[in-house]
Amino acid sequence: MSAPWWERDGDVCWHPYTQHGVEETLLPVTGAQGAWLELADGRRMLDAVSSWWACLHGHGHPRLVEAIATQAATLDHVLFAGCTHEPAVRLAERLAAAAPAGLTRTFFSDDGSTAVEVALKACYSAAARRGEKERTLFVALEGGYHGDTFGAMAVGDPDPFFDEFGSLLFRVVRAPPDAAALEALMAEHGAQTAALILEPIVQGAAGMQSVAPDVVRAARRLCDEHGAFLVADEVMTGFGRTGTLFACEQAGISPDALCLSKGLTGGMLPLSATLFTESIFEAFRSEDRGRMFFHGHTYTGHAIGCAVALASLDVVEADDTPARFEAIGARVSARLDALLPDDGSVQRRRFGGIVVVELDGDGGYLDAAGPRLKAACRTHAPDVLLRPLGSVLYSLPPACTTMEECDLIAERMAAVLTAAR
Ligand SMILES: Cc1ncc(COP(=O)(O)O)c(C=O)c1O
Incomplete structure (x- = not known):
């Protein structure tokens, strides 16, 4: 019997912005509803990066x-x-x-x-x-x-x-x-x-x-x-x-x-x-x-x-999607501030629904902090999909994200930062 499709990916697919020589295992996604992705092993992950910033209202909007x-x-x-x-x-x-x-x-x-x-x-x-x-x-x-x-x-x-x-x-x-x-x-x-x-x-x-x-x-x-x-x-x-x-x-x-x-x-x-x-x-x-x-x-x-x-x-x-993003960004940011009091070790900024924390580093895409952050995401955010850009961790979830889901994103971001600092 052939291996499941996600295991066969490595034989036939070439992924974007992926170093196949070192990259972690891929997430096999079988479905998506609202802010959530569904994985082949039954797990759910909150899509806190809106699938490369595209998913505006939530997946599968009727x-x-x-x-x-x-x-x-x-x-x-x-x-x-x-x-x-x-x-x-x-x-x-x-x-x-x-x-x-x-x-x-x-x-x-x-x-x-x-x-x-x-x-x-x-x-x-x-x-x-x-x-x-x-x-x-x-x-x-x-x-x-x-x-x-x-x-x-x-x-x-x-x-x-x-x-x-x-x-x-x-x-x-x-x-x-x-x-x-x-x-x-x-x-x-x-x-x-x-x-x-x-x-x-x-x-x-x-x-x-x-x-x-x-x-x-x-x-x-x-x-x-x-x-x-x-x-x-x-x-x-x-x-x-x-x-x-x-x-x-x-x-x-x-x-x-x-x-x-x-x-x-x-x-x-x-x-x-x-x-x-x-x-x-x-x-x-x-x-x-x-x-x-x-x-x-x-x-x-x-x-x-x-x-x-x-x-x-x-x-x-x-x-009123712009207002929704503003409320989402404000909530993630406030919860993050409460969990991770500002001691000056990370820079923070927010643009509407986009909440950003940046570790010390050269700020570049290939910054050494990047793999550290990615590893911390796998361990400390198993239910929230985050995808750091070099030394920058950010969230940019879809507009359907609830306030409770915002809190979850902030909690996972705080855990990732604490582990990766
Ligand atoms: C500001 C900006 N311009 C252009 C692009 C390219 O878009 P696409 O990947 O759809 O070609 C991106 C992609 O992330 C972007 O962020």
């Missing part, structure tokens, strides 16, 4: 499940070139109404990385089309992460993820997330800059590091002064995670392009949207077919994805 089933039975997928359909049109309308002002055009793609590729290509091309061909440079922030495709890698911080691809990546200059540093960088390079890209309010993969509202505002002002586009990557922060529907709202700015994915479908299906200003769209509208935006994916505007995104937006509005 309204989202129903939207998928209904749409699949009506129109599953049709090419989005030369065809259109109601879920895509309604979703683009809803996104334009909900997003920061002026983002009236939606280009659909598949995931966070492709949402970023679309933004970068469109901004670069739009600058060239208005005659500014010298704008061949992108500006980004140190610590930024925007995905793993080539354009997204180029604007991401190369250390440690993309160093080996350096010779293949286009030129990008970077400043720390600091208004004065950004000002100096743009003074030097602004005239050659096509676009500046950043994750507003919080950089996810960098270890949930702050990008303060004044930095986001400075980026907006500097882009205006130097004629560059501003791209906000809200792939992680979108749809309430930081306590406002979009993180840009906390800085009171509108970008020229906004990248959304993950929570867009409530985390149920891969779909992304890059929202643009009308003026970027107009740079491509012409009677010359050679000036179209030469970009598209097989599943652009996927009908089932758009339908579940519409259902997710309904839930965001009905439940």
Whole structure:
């Protein structure tokens, strides 16, 4: 008789961001409901990282499940070139109404990385089309992460993820997330800059590091002064995670392009949207077919994805998801403070529903504290799924998480930190 499927994984699967030479045994997940994952051995684990920050309302949300089933039975997928359909049109309308002002055009793609590729290509091309061909440079922030495709890698911080691809990546200059540093960088390079890209309010993969509202505002002002586009990557922060529907709202700015994915479908299906200003769209509208935006994916505007995104937006509005995340973050944070009085040995911060504690270390993804934290998670948080980023332990659970479940997350985080310090 063959081994169970989870034991056969090691023979055939190659997992993302996994060192197969040292990695621990995988969790065999057989189901998920609400905030909880169900494992093959009957155990349950609270999904305190929302399955890579995607699961917005909770797993298996009935309204989202129903939207998928209904749409699949009506129109599953049709090419989005030369065809259109109601879920895509309604979703683009809803996104334009909900997003920061002026983002009236939606280009659909598949995931966070492709949402970023679309933004970068469109901004670069739009600058060239208005005659500014010298704008061949992108500006980004140190610590930024925007995905793993080539354009997204180029604007991401190369250390440690993309160093080996350096010779293949286009030129990008970077400043720390600091208004004065950004000002100096743009003074030097602004005239050659096509676009500046950043994750507003919080950089996810960098270890949930702050990008303060004044930095986001400075980026907006500097882009205006130097004629560059501003791209906000809200792939992680979108749809309430930081306590406002979009993180840009906390800085009171509108970008020229906004990248959304993950929570867009409530985390149920891969779909992304890059929202643009009308003026970027107009740079491509012409009677010359050679000036179209030469970009598209097989599943652009996927009908089932758009339908579940519409259902997710309904839930965001009905439940006031940003307020829920704010309450969840406040509760986890308060309980953690009570369990682990602040003795200065760990840094703490919170962005809406995201609660972060950082051990001393170089802060990098490969920090030596990382394996220690991971081992402590296995031993001291057997019922809560936590996934440290280097020396950073954080929680970012779905919006259905109850106050009691928040307490459980905090208790497990405190136990992990006590063991790993
Ligand atoms: C801010 C940000 N941008 C882009 C991405 C890439 O998204 P995906 O993994 O869906 O390609 C991520 C993924 O974590 C992200 O956090």
